[in-house]
Amino acid sequence: MKKKLIGVASLLLGLTTSIYAQKVDFTEYNLDNGLHVILHKANAAPVVTVSVMYHVGSKNEVLGRTGFAHFFEHLLFEGSDNLKRGEFMKVVSQAGGQNNANTTQDRTYYYEVLPSNELKTGLWLESERMLHPVINEIGVKTQNEVVKEEKRQRIDNQPYGRFAEEVFKRLFTKHPYTWQTIGSMADLDAAKLDEFKAFFKKYYAPNNACLVVTGDFDIEKTKNLISAYFSAVPKGEEIVQPNITETPITTAIIDSVYDANIQLPAVITSYRVPGMKSRDAYVLNMISTILSNGGSSRLYKKMVDDKKNALQVGAFNYSLEDYGAYITYALPNGNASLSDLVKDIDEEVAKMQTELISEHDFQKLQNIMENNFVNANTGVEGIANNLADAYTFQKNTNLINTEIEIYRTLTREEMREVAKKYLGANQRVLLYYLPKSNQ
Structure with a gap:
């Protein structure tokens, strides 16, 4: 009898989760410059999220210049032509919001969570990041030190902090997955400013990005704002993602x-x-x-x-x-x-x-x-x-x-x-x- 009760309870749990799996409605379209836009309206709370995902990660780097994608996760908070150095996070905070970014082997993701009446602020910030960020020696040097400190805290001085590095460099021998997202500090030290600028121009273009807005907003007004802020961003070159096949492992x-x-x-x-x-x-x-x-x-x-x-x-x-x-x-x-x-x-x-x-x-x-x-x-x-x-x-x-x-x-x-x-x-x-x- 007890086993039957457990079985019934499991089935009821499955039914319950299915009932509450709400469909996520969305609208999506492309701007002429290739930027893919996704809008999801949800009025449960007066909050919006503005996010941009770029299809660039550590796998888009080359041996000898690793760590660029993660480095840009930091560097693109430095400022823009219309945003003073160090002001990015301050603008978000003063608007009552929060923001962050993260990088994987495959993509880089930036987002702001803001009160819904600050939607324009979030869109403006992300357009500034995409259209004309300031990439100069001061910013590169500053963020180089930030990345080094992050590596010390999260990897070098962290118990078992190197386990992913040790696993992946053995599991992959041809594919760029062989190195970790944070990359080599020596590579970043050796890189020239023009190399960073070239990496940005190639990968942080609208046709290699997806802009998502979710939360409490008016769809038509938001479309107009997106057009105003992002249509002027020039389309970049077409990106061909790596296509590298590893040799199967046949001996442990x-x-x-x-x-x-x-x-x-x-x-x-x-x-x-x-x-x-x-x-x-x-x-x-x-x-x-x-x-x-x-x-x-x-x-x-x-x-x-x-x-x-x-x-x-x-x-x-x-x-x-x-x-x-x-x-x-x-x-x-x-x-x-x-x-x-x-x-x-x-x-x-x-x-x-x-x-x-x-x-x-x-x-x-x-x-x-x-x-x-x-x-x-x-x-x-x-x-x-x-x-x-x-x-x-x-x-x-x-x-x-x-x-x-x-x-x-x-x-x-x-x-x-x-x-x-x-x-x-x-x-x-x-x-x-x-x-x-x-x-």
């Missing part, structure tokens, strides 16, 4: 690295998998969910609760545009050996490759995906980011409404086959991440 790459910032070792496995546009990427998301999502997940229950040989254990699919990295990790509890942790993780992966998960577990997975889908679209800033992502990477903005349908069509058999296809022990990087004193 096993290595050790040492970190002076840690006391506990870790073990990491990583597999090169398809990028975010692949159906298999969605399957891998479901596999990682059943392996390590929460206290009832297979890895946590086995290694943290039952065997107590791990303090932490997890699996996740790091999905990028061209490829992904499927990563598992574990930190030992007490004197547990790293080899035993790998063995335990491998056993659970092997079950995914040889056995179908139960109908009950599959229904639970579907419910979790439904819930994640709903939660991803609960605020105007999150919706703005998701709309920009859907257009930039998929050229299908309506994916914000239909992506859940992909998860609904996945099968238990696909989970088994995808695990078998990509998660073989001979297809991975096995990395022992050790305290430096052990060297």
